[in-house]
Amino acid sequence: MEAGKLRHRIGIERLNHSAQDPSTGDIVQAWEPLKTVYAAVEPVSGKEFIQSAATQAQISVRITVRYTDVQPVDRIAHKGLLYNIHAVLPDRVSGQDYLTLMCGQG
Secondary structure, three states, X not given: OOHHHOOEEEEEEEEEEEEEOOOOOOEEEEEEEEXXXXXXXXXXXXXXXXXXXXXXXXXXXXXXXXOOOOOXXXXXXXXXXXXXXXXXXXXXXXXXXXXXXXXXXX
8 A cells, every 4th residue: 555545634433431421420422532544535435315305315435544453333534524334354465554444424
């Protein structure tokens, strides 16, 4: 992977189950930033559909990053949009140089 292709700055966020609401004392789930990395973000497909009498748009993207600790339960923040990770695919040669994240906006 050439460094010049990794020109987008993305944030990887992980769900934290141990955050506590100060007013009620209840355990709440909160997304916390895990790390910020450079990536190649490429739109793969998009579609529109009607749900609940409103037009919805769904966008799929392929995000390529250097090998890092990222899991399918994490999410990606890029340019004010949030993407859920559907699959984490290692590279074909060594499996440890870079990862391809198949994501959907949601």
